[in-house]
Amino acid sequence: MKIRTILAASLGLTLASTTLAQVVGKPEDQIRWRQSAYHTLAWSMARIKANVEGTYNKDQVVEAANVIQAVANSKMGALFQPNTGSGKGWKETRVKPEFFKAESRDELGRIAGAYGKEANEMARVAATGDAGAVKAQFGKLGESCKACHDKFRKDE
Amino acid sequence: MKIRTILAASLGLTLASTTLAQVVGKPEDQIRWRQSAYHTLAWSMARIKANVEGTYNKDQVVEAANVIQAVANSKMGALFQPNTGSGKGWKETRVKPEFFKAESRDELGRIAGAYGKEANEMARVAATGDAGAVKAQFGKLGESCKACHDKFRKDE
Numbered sequence: 001m002k003i004r005t006i007l008a009a010s011l012g013l014t015l016a017s018t019t020l021a022q023v024v025g026k027p028e029d030q031i032r033w034r035q036s037a038y039h040t041l042a043w044s045m046a047r048i049k050a051n052v053e054g055t056y057n058k059d060q061v062v063e064a065a066n067v068i069q070a071v072a073n074s075k076m077g078a079l080f081q082p083n084t085g086s087g088k089g090w091k092e093t094r095v096k097p098e099f100f101k102a103e104s105r106d107e108l109g110r111i112a113g114a115y116g117k118e119a120n121e122m123a124r125v126a127a128t129g130d131a132g133a134v135k136a137q138f139g140k141l142g143e144s145c146k147a148c149h150d151k152f153r154k155d156e
Numbered sequence: 157m158k159i160r161t162i163l164a165a166s167l168g169l170t171l172a173s174t175t176l177a178q179v180v181g182k183p184e185d186q187i188r189w190r191q192s193a194y195h196t197l198a199w200s201m202a203r204i205k206a207n208v209e210g211t212y213n214k215d216q217v218v219e220a221a222n223v224i225q226a227v228a229n230s231k232m233g234a235l236f237q238p239n240t241g242s243g244k245g246w247k248e249t250r251v252k253p254e255f256f257k258a259e260s261r262d263e264l265g266r267i268a269g270a271y272g273k274e275a276n277e278m279a280r281v282a283a284t285g286d287a288g289a290v291k292a293q294f295g296k297l298g299e300s301c302k303a304c305h306d307k308f309r310k311d312e
Contacts (some may be wrong), residue, residue, distance in 0.1 A: 022210065
């Protein structure tokens with residue numbers, strides 16, 4: 001139950017997604033939508049980075065952190081149905097075959113859970129307007145993104 | 157001031173974006189990020205549609221509505237700098253030249269303000285779990301998307 005709860009709470013990967021979420025979209029839609037969501041996260045991360053490295057504007061950081069939080073809690077796992085391990089959205093998917101393997105579930109659950117936790121914390125810290133704390137949390141959030149990229153995303 | 161406030165409150169288009177928001181990203185980044193954000197909205201709209209037309213799951217609708225709300229309040233206008241009227245992100249941008257013209261500002265402000273209002277209302281209604289009210293608000297939100305598409309987006 002614990003793993004299932006973690007999965008459902010964050011990226012909602014593979015097993016959880018097929019049982020808990022309605023499947024929406026053809027495989028190519030799923031791949032394009034998930035690539036879009038990740039790039040929306042990349043934009044939001046770039047916005048926070050610009051603020052912690054340049055002139056700090058609380059509103060901009062809150063806006064970006066709220067997008068990250070909402071996407072992190074949107075159960076994107078529903079966009080990783082078993083038939084989406086290859087194929088093209090905006091471009092060829094970079095997901096590794098390991099992502100879909102049963103033996104990866106525990107690790108995916110840990111990675112997804114950690115990401116969701118750091119994303120929620122990012123939104124909480126952004127709302128305080130404490131630029132130093134935002135910078136520190138931005139680092140932790142970036143590490144939690146990287147954990148999944150390193151393990152489950154192919155290099156370009 | 158009123159128009160500026162509306163702009164800043166929602167899509168934050170053109171004039172407001174150049175004065176209020178830090179510009180992040182090269183033109184091709186801005187185009188790819190905004191195409192990504194719109195497709196993240198399209199995914200979220202498809203999720204809500206699947207719920208109001210099929211088995212209703214409150215959590216899924218809340219997740220999708222929260223993404224729409226966060227993106228609607230993220231001041232995407234910062235991704236429409238004057239040098240992004242043509243060019244390629246994932247694909248060639250479909251923004252019309254009218255979008256960037258000074259005489260469009262009032263209408264853009266109205267359209268962006270209406271969209272932000274309907275997106276915030278969508279999140280509020282989703283949280284109530286009232287499927288009928290969600291269906292009605294989904295229609296209003298879709299209309300507010302369409303208002304901009306009809307006026308400022310080229311057909312494919």
